[in-house]
Structures are given as structure tokens and as C-alpha cells.
Amino acid sequence: MKKWSLYTPEGMQDILFERCHVKRNLENQLRQLFLNSGYREIETPSVEFYDVFSGDQSLIPQEGMFKFTDQQGRLLVLRPDMTIPIARIAATKLKENLWPVKCCYIGNTFSYNELGGGKQKEYTQAGVEILGIKSPEADAELITLAVKALQLAGIEEFQIDIGQVDFFRGLMEQSGLTPLEAEEIRELIDTKDFVGVEHLVNRHKIPPELKELILNLPRYFGSKELIDDLQKKNVSGKALQALEYLKKVLEILGDWGLDQYVSLDLGMVQSMNYYTGIVFRGFTYGVGFPVLSGGRYDNLLQRFGRDCPATGFSLGVNMILMALERQKKLPEIRTGGTFILYRPEGRKKAYALFNELRQKGFAAELDISGMDAEKARSYAKARGISKIIIVENDVAFRQEEV
Numbered sequence: 001m002k003k004w005s006l007y008t009p010e011g012m013q014d015i016l017f018e019r020c021h022v023k024r025n026l027e028n029q030l031r032q033l034f035l036n037s038g039y040r041e042i043e044t045p046s047v048e049f050y051d052v053f054s055g056d057q058s059l060i061p062q063e064g065m066f067k068f069t070d071q072q073g074r075l076l077v078l079r080p081d082m083t084i085p086i087a088r089i090a091a092t093k094l095k096e097n098l099w100p101v102k103c104c105y106i107g108n109t110f111s112y113n114e115l116g117g118g119k120q121k122e123y124t125q126a127g128v129e130i131l132g133i134k135s136p137e138a139d140a141e142l143i144t145l146a147v148k149a150l151q152l153a154g155i156e157e158f159q160i161d162i163g164q165v166d167f168f169r170g171l172m173e174q175s176g177l178t179p180l181e182a183e184e185i186r187e188l189i190d191t192k193d194f195v196g197v198e199h200l201v202n203r204h205k206i207p208p209e210l211k212e213l214i215l216n217l218p219r220y221f222g223s224k225e226l227i228d229d230l231q232k233k234n235v236s237g238k239a240l241q242a243l244e245y246l247k248k249v250l251e252i253l254g255d256w257g258l259d260q261y262v263s264l265d266l267g268m269v270q271s272m273n274y275y276t277g278i279v280f281r282g283f284t285y286g287v288g289f290p291v292l293s294g295g296r297y298d299n300l301l302q303r304f305g306r307d308c309p310a311t312g313f314s315l316g317v318n319m320i321l322m323a324l325e326r327q328k329k330l331p332e333i334r335t336g337g338t339f340i341l342y343r344p345e346g347r348k349k350a351y352a353l354f355n356e357l358r359q360k361g362f363a364a365e366l367d368i369s370g371m372d373a374e375k376a377r378s379y380a381k382a383r384g385i386s387k388i389i390i391v392e393n394d395v396a397f398r399q400e401e402v
Contacts, residue, residue, distance in 0.1 A: 011112075011121025018333045019321070023124070025331070026317060027106050029152050030126045034104035037145060039128050042103040044085035046110075050075035052088055055303060059084060059274055064112045066121075078110035082125050083312055084300070090131045091304035100132030106317075120318065127294070127314030134298060134309035136248035139278045143253060146282055146292055146313050147261050153320045154329050155291070158284040160261055161221070163268030164246045165275050165295075170239025171214055175206045185214070186269045192218050209234040220266035224250045227264070242277070249278060274300065280313070286326035291319045335384040337363030341376045346391035353389060353397070377402060 008014060015023060031041065050067060053060040059081075066078040079085060082105050094101055106126040128145060130138050143160060150158050168189070172182035181200070188196040194215075201214050213233060220226060227247045235243065246264075253262055268279055279295030294313020301308040324330045338357055342350035350366060357364035371379065373390060380388055380402045391397040 009121075011119050013120070013122075021333055021335075022331055023317060023321060026153055026320065027124070027126060030149055030315070030317075031104070031106055033145070033149060033152055034126075034128055037128075039102045039104035042086060042089065042105050043107065044079065044082065044089065044105070046079050046108065047076050048079055048085055050077050053077060053080060053084055059300075060111075066110050066112070079107070080109055080111045082107055082109060082127060082314060083129060083297070086129050086131075086312075087297075087300045087310065088304050090308065090310075091301045091306035094131075095306075100130060102128070102130050104128045123319070124317040125314040126317055127312060129310060129312035131301070131310045132308055133311075134296075136245060136252055138311055139249050139296060140252035140256070142294060142311055142313050143249070143262065143280055144256055144258060146280070146294065146315070147258055149315055150282060150284070150292070150320075153315075154324055154331065155284050155320065155327075156329075158261070158282055158291075159263055160280055160282050161263050161265040161268060162246070162249070162278065162280045163265050163295075164242045164277060165269055165279055166242035166277050167239050167246070167266055168217065168269045170235075170237055170242055171210065171217075173238060174236065175204070175210055175214065177204065177206075189217050189267055189269050192267065194218055207234065217269075218267040221264055224254075224264065226266075230266075246278065278311070282315075284323050284327075287319060287323045289319070291316055291323055333384060335363060336386045337365065338387045338389055339365050339367065339376060339380045339383075339385045340389045340391065341367045341371060341373065342391035342397075343393065345393045346397065349394040349397060350389075350391040353391065 035041065050062075050065070053065065054062060065080050068076055070076055086103060086105070090101060104127065106124065108122055108124050110122050112121060126149075128142065130142065143162065146160060168186065169182070172185070177185070181204075185197060185200055188200065197218065198215055201211055206214070213230075213235070220230070224247065227243050227250070231240065231243055250262070250264075253259065268281065274297055275295045276298040277296035280293070281290040282292035283290055292313055292315040294311070296309070296311040298309040301310060321330070340350050340354055354364050354366045365385070367376065373388075376388055376390075379385075386402055387399060388402060389397055389399045
């Protein structure tokens, strides 16, 4: 019988020294980017009521959540998502707040079914949300921030794919398909199942030009010229409005000099229960899944009693680190700092030097194991410490480079 006290549960991991240092540095850099861009940090509990994520239209598949009960028998979950709790907060606790609200977060989420990252079930998300604004400028700002976040993380080669779920929804309305049929087609398109889409569409009496648009949805990706071509076809109502909105977002991104980072993908039709307009995903080489994703979710706050437009994105910190590792771009750890070795008669002086270095913002470590000079040099070299101070007494000390 295994001694489970010696192991972590499947999908959970210990993050040790150097890797933890790199992860925390990345989180701090992302936090500063978000704060410097006008977003205020928010924190939600790791444990939420199951009802926050369920309901008539479940936003998170229930089989993917870590569920348990409290002492009163109420069903709880480990937080599987950051955006939904923020929507709860915005609708219930920020009613008197100055709107619009721009917030950011960094926190761990838990899921049995996380896309990407192998068997990982706990992962760190960093992201931002804009609540109370529906404009192409808001969506463009988020995509811009996503680009800056990837660049800050050290990802040099990447692409942001942008879609528009309202274009798909508009085509479904034009075709007269039921919501159930539209959802079936959405799932087939999202998995790029061309044959399945054709089989389902051919079962219905849909005008030929409209049928062609639906059948080709998985193939509609590329540059913004694609929008001009589609506007010349039999597109009207919601689908046409969606294209016009998307075109404005791309024009703004072009004005901001970000054309080279973005590409269209109108076959990106993520969950209709969640997203309502612009959607986007970020990809880089070395990993076969998105390292960030986001989009507009104008109906989400209605679940919690407030009608409010909203948009946001989250970046997978663990996924970014995995990408950097596979691209051989993980930053080197250069701790520097000073190791202070002392004789008993130099204890007061050693502690005074130790405090002085820390107060000035320098890393310092005081010998507490009674090392001799040779062991101290080996220890410092292994730890990446750049200097040793050897204190002979309360007056005499010397410094040497490692």
C-alpha cells in the first residue's frame, strides 16, 4: 500500500526554488503591467458555492469541477474560473462603485478538464476584465494588453486569433435553425469537423449562398480583407453588424501598430452560454493549445441580477512557463546577494552588516550553520550568490567575490 503522505494528488505539483522564482517574477511583471494600464487588483475566494457556476445554463461543465460539501451540506467547488466570480462581485458588491470597472487578478483555479498543460488540474491565471463598456475600443485595448503581456513574458513569436461569435449566431438566425441545431453545428465547427457540418446543414432547406457561408465557416481565417469579401455576400442583420464591429476593432489595432500580431478566425465559435461577441486566443510555438483566451460576455452579469456589458481575457501562467521552457527561453536565475560568514567574536558586526544590506534592498544571508570559508565559497557558488563577507571580529571584516 502506497504512503500517500509522500505524494501530491494527480494533477497537482510542487514548484521548487528556481522555477518558483521565475513564476513569481512573471506574476509580478504581469501585475505591474495591469496596474500601470489602469486596472485595479481584485481577489476572489478559492472556494465558491456550486450555484455560482451552474444553473439553467451551466457555464462550466459540472464534471470538470472539484466538488465537496460544507458542514451544512451545501455544495461547494474549488474555483474553476476567475471571470465568473468577478461577475458575481460586480453585480452584487460594486453597485455603488464608480463605473466602468477595470480590474485585474492573479490566482489559482482548479479543473479536471483544463485544455492544455497535460494532466495538470491546478493552474494559475492572470487576467483583466472591463465591466460596463461595450465598444470596439474596449475590445481592442484588451487584445493590445494581451500582446503586451506575451511580450513581457518573453514570448517573441506568437499570434492572436480573433473571432466573432455573433457572426455565427446571426447566420443561424438567418438560416432558421433552432437553438439546439445551432449548438450542434457550433460544436462541429469548433472542432473543425467539416464533414459533420456539411452533413447537418444539408438536412435543412437553407438558401444556397447562406449554406455556403455556414459550410465555409471553419475555413474563414486570415487577414482583415476577409471581412470585405464576406460583406459582399448574403449577410444581413446580426451577422452583418458583427462583421462591422469586428472591422472597427481591427482598424483600431492597425492604428496602434499591432497588425502583425493578429489574424482572423471566424470558425472560432466558443461557448454560446458565455461569449457574446469578439473572442480571441493567443498561440505560440512549442505548445499545442492556447496560452491565453478571452472575449466579450455581455450577458454573464445578468445571471447575478445586473445587466451590464463586459469583456476580458486570462493568460495561463503555467502554460507560458511551459512554452518558454520548450522554446529554451526560460530566464536564468541570477540571485546575486551576499553571504556573511563570521566568527563568534564578530557576531554583532555580522548582524549589523546583514541588517544594513537588507534595509538598502540587497539580498543577504547570514551563516547559521558554522561553515568554514571553503564550504561557504562552495555554498555561495551553488546558490548563485556573488559576494562573501567574512567577519573576524566587531571591527575587522573582509569581502571577496565568488
